[in-house]
Amino acid sequence: MTEPSSLSPAVFVHPTADVEEGAQIGDGTKVWRLAHIRSSARVGAGCVIGRNVYVDEGVTIGDRVKIQNNVSVYQGVTLEDEVFVGPSAVFTNDFRPRAQNPDWKITPTVVRRGASIGGNATVVCGVVVGEHAMIAAGSVVTRDVAPYQLVAGNPARPKGWVDERGEVVSRDVDNPPRRS
Numbered sequence: 001m002t003e004p005s006s007l008s009p010a011v012f013v014h015p016t017a018d019v020e021e022g023a024q025i026g027d028g029t030k031v032w033r034l035a036h037i038r039s040s041a042r043v044g045a046g047c048v049i050g051r052n053v054y055v056d057e058g059v060t061i062g063d064r065v066k067i068q069n070n071v072s073v074y075q076g077v078t079l080e081d082e083v084f085v086g087p088s089a090v091f092t093n094d095f096r097p098r099a100q101n102p103d104w105k106i107t108p109t110v111v112r113r114g115a116s117i118g119g120n121a122t123v124v125c126g127v128v129v130g131e132h133a134m135i136a137a138g139s140v141v142t143r144d145v146a147p148y149q150l151v152a153g154n155p156a157r158p159k160g161w162v163d164e165r166g167e168v169v170s171r172d173v174d175n176p177p178r179r180s
Contacts, residue, residue: 017034025043
């Protein structure tokens with residue numbers, strides 16, 4: 001475990017959190033109760049890592065990211081700047097999981113800047129969630145999500161388009177609005 005004294009004084013790590021040696025955490029980030037950040041994980045500046053969040057080895061989390069309670073971010077997942085991940089959301093990293101698989105390969109997933117993932121959503125590995133896209137709570141994302149697209153359901157399907165604040169600007173799923 002990384003000793004709190006080896007982190008920047010501008011980082012808050014709750015006494016029950018486990019930050020392994022070699023993890024990088026940016027200034028102004030708060031790591032709350034029972035969170036676990038593995039070695040070689042990189043967490044940017046100004047982030048909030050909620051209770052019982054697990055950040056695996058090699059994960060990259062950008063600046064000003066908020067991850068709510070009970071989320072696991074596994075190897076192969078990249079969260080760019082200003083991403084929101086709701087409580088109990090799930091990321092996968094293996095298309096064919098087995099308890100014993102010597103040929104196991106990580107399948108990368110990328111969540112682009114400003115995207116929001118609702119609580120209890122599942123993001124299946126191999127997808128790219130576009131900038132400022134919004135995934136509704138409880139959705140199962142099995143395909144790429146376009147920038148500013150709103151998706152919902154199981155499997156997640158397009159429901160419209162949002163702006164940078166997350167406000168719905170169109171329900172015409174076939175024609176994204178023009179950006180100025």
